[in-house]
Amino acid sequence: MNKKKEEKKLTKDQAEKKIATFKKDLFNLRFKKVNNQVDNPAQYNEIKKKIARLFTTIKNTKWQKKY
Numbered sequence: 001m002n003k004k005k006e007e008k009k010l011t012k013d014q015a016e017k018k019i020a021t022f023k024k025d026l027f028n029l030r031f032k033k034v035n036n037q038v039d040n041p042a043q044y045n046e047i048k049k050k051i052a053r054l055f056t057t058i059k060n061t062k063w064q065k066k067y
């Protein structure tokens with residue numbers, strides 16, 4: 001639960017950088033999956049969910065009014 005709160009506090013640039021690193025991890029994980037070198041197969045879905053959460057935080061912070 002703490003990670004979700006930390007993700008909400010990120011700026012747009014920080015979130016986009018994290019998305020890029022997670023996408024690289026996902027890309028590398030796909031190659032490991034083909035070569036049967038994956039230690040934790042559930043990691044694939046976890047990374048996809050993290051990316052989706054970050055996209056959601058970007059979308060929600062975009063529409064917030066800041067006065």
